[in-house]
Amino acid sequence: MATVPLWTDSNATENDTRMAELPAYPGTPRWVRVFGIIALAVVLLLVIMMLTGGDGGHGPGRNKPSSAVTEHGAQHP
Amino acid sequence: MTMTPGLRKLALTVHVTSSVGWIGAVLAYLALGVSAVTSQDAQTVRAAWIAMEVTGWFVIVPLALAALLTGLVMSLGTPWGLFRHYWVLITLGLTILSTVVLLSHMPTVSSLAAVARVADGADLAGLGGDLVHAGGGLLVLLAITVLNVYKPHGLTRYGWRKQHEERARLA
Numbered sequence: 001m002a003t004v005p006l007w008t009d010s011n012a013t014e015n016d017t018r019m020a021e022l023p024a025y026p027g028t029p030r031w032v033r034v035f036g037i038i039a040l041a042v043v044l045l046l047v048i049m050m051l052t053g054g055d056g057g058h059g060p061g062r063n064k065p066s067s068a069v070t071e072h073g074a075q076h077p
Numbered sequence: 078m079t080m081t082p083g084l085r086k087l088a089l090t091v092h093v094t095s096s097v098g099w100i101g102a103v104l105a106y107l108a109l110g111v112s113a114v115t116s117q118d119a120q121t122v123r124a125a126w127i128a129m130e131v132t133g134w135f136v137i138v139p140l141a142l143a144a145l146l147t148g149l150v151m152s153l154g155t156p157w158g159l160f161r162h163y164w165v166l167i168t169l170g171l172t173i174l175s176t177v178v179l180l181s182h183m184p185t186v187s188s189l190a191a192v193a194r195v196a197d198g199a200d201l202a203g204l205g206g207d208l209v210h211a212g213g214g215l216l217v218l219l220a221i222t223v224l225n226v227y228k229p230h231g232l233t234r235y236g237w238r239k240q241h242e243e244r245a246r247l248a
Contacts, residue, residue, distance in 0.1 A: 022238070022241045022245075023241070025234050025237050026237075028163075028231070029163060029229070029230065029231035031229050031231065032163045032167070032231055035167065069116070069117055069118070069119050069122055069198040069199075069201040069202045070117060070118070070119060070198045071118075071119045071120070071197075071198060
């Protein structure tokens with residue numbers, strides 16, 4: 001595994017330079033990449049729905065069936 | 078900055094309570110929204126929208142702010158940190174996103190509740206039930222909960238460097 005020096009003592013000679021080795025970064029975990037791809041897909045889906053204005057899109061009234069709402073029951077006197 | 082065990086327990090209790098309460102309040106909001114969409118009775122639709130406005134402003138918004146604030150306290154006051162682990166970073170991002178969307182959407186809910194108070198049957202039918210916002214918000218909150226419970230491994234580049242700096246300091 002490739003390493004890079006973490007720190008060195010500027011007063012030390014080359015031979016007794018104390019170095020802590022920092023292992024190379026192993027990279028982004030797979031679950032983060034999968035999560036990112038899903039998030040990107042959801043955002044794209046929302047953008048497409050907003051742009052096309054299809055059913056289930058953004059804004060009030062998208063979920064309402066076409067049937068009318070009527071007054072029922074006792075009314076206030 | 079590390080909190081004392083007592084303070085950490087208190088912050089964790091408030092954080093869990095507000096986070097889970099946020100999910101419960103969104104479920105209640107969603108139930109009201111479904112009722113507004115499916116009911117044929119004008120009074121029921123009006124009542125649902127008025128209740129959605131009250132639930133939003135006086136339950137969901139305070140719980141969201143409390144969850145965000147206590148989440149920040151828990152991250153900064155424990156070794157988890159705010160930018161060291163991917164699950165913390167993603168949780169923070171999703172919580173901020175949810176809170177911003179909620180705060181920007183609530184004035185619209187108030188406007189629709191005001192319309193519902195005076196609208197007749199035909200206008201009430203056009204209000205819908207705000208199901209997209211509530212359903213989407215619920216999915217995001219559930220994703221945050223899963224991340225918080227499972228805490229999947231994975232250090233950010235910053236977290237990786239910090240971890241090895243601390244190890245080198247202790248060596």
